Amino acid sequence: MDAIIVENLVKRFNGFAAVDGINFNVRKGELFGFLGPNGAGKSTTIYMLTTLLAPTSGHAYVNGFDIVSKPDDVRKSIGIVFQDPTVDTRLSAYDNLDIHGRLYGMDGTTRKKRIDEVLELVELANWRDKLVKTFSGGMRRRLEIARGLMHTPGILFLDEPTLGLDPQTRRHIWSYIEKLKKQGITIMLTTHYLEEADYLCDRVAIIDHGKIKAIGTPKELKAGIGGSLICASSREPKKLAKIIHEAGFAKMPKIRETAVYFEAKDGGRMVPRVLKAAQDAGVEVESIELRTPSLEDVFIHYTGTNIREEKSAGSEMMVRRRAHGH
Known part of the structure; x- marks a missing residue:
């Protein structure tokens, strides 16, 4: 069974189709990439699949649960790392993870054991009692990934996980994502970095102006333009x-x-x-x-333009959610 199934999914804002009838599936254990520029519909899709936005029409199933009729079951079964930072910088790394575990109903023994495991995974064990405000950007991102894994989700959503990080730190984040992939965790990653999609993803969907232009492995997509x-x-x-x-x-x-x-x-x-x-x-x-051909050439082939400069879209999405009562 597929981990994610999306059928004719649409999201409109005041008549504007941010996501326009997309269809795709994500296989269990797959690292699936959503590649596109700012405004393409990547984050809007993630927000729908994680039940933070209701779709205008269409259907989607995450871990077998309908995102509209079973939102609580969807949320319990997923982890998410948002595009914009959401860890509390006034707390320690341990306290951020502890609060997350409590929110998911984890008992004390399980919570402490899992905190040790996820901090070890992202190499922050020695920083567990330090305040997050003393962390670098890359360390905060790693803590966000650890928090997303606290409750052992079936699927991890990574929305622009390396946005704004320097190239060296970005590569370090890639290595942690690769570790997760080897553990068999299903990952859906959005990015506008072509080399990131090429390096990490089993399959990539190219999305632009709310429509999916092509889906395949990076190798298939490059071979496909001939x-x-x-x-x-x-x-x-x-x-x-x-x-x-x-x-x-x-x-x-x-x-x-x-x-x-x-x-x-x-x-x-x-x-x-x-x-x-x-x-x-x-x-x-x-x-x-x-x-x-490179993945950039593939993007140009299907969209007619090079990938546009990406800026953080998280605040824009929050405005849209408030405006539409979500």
């Missing part, structure tokens, strides 16, 4: 794109700043043909690159 990718730079990218199109090299070459991108099945033979066509038209090609 062949090689050619990137040619010019001071006249629009003219170069027109030349490439009219020569029949690509139906829809994409322009990003001064670069023109397009996919080619036989890239090695295509490069000299592009250079000759540009030269014949009097357009200078400053550089040309041939490479295998």
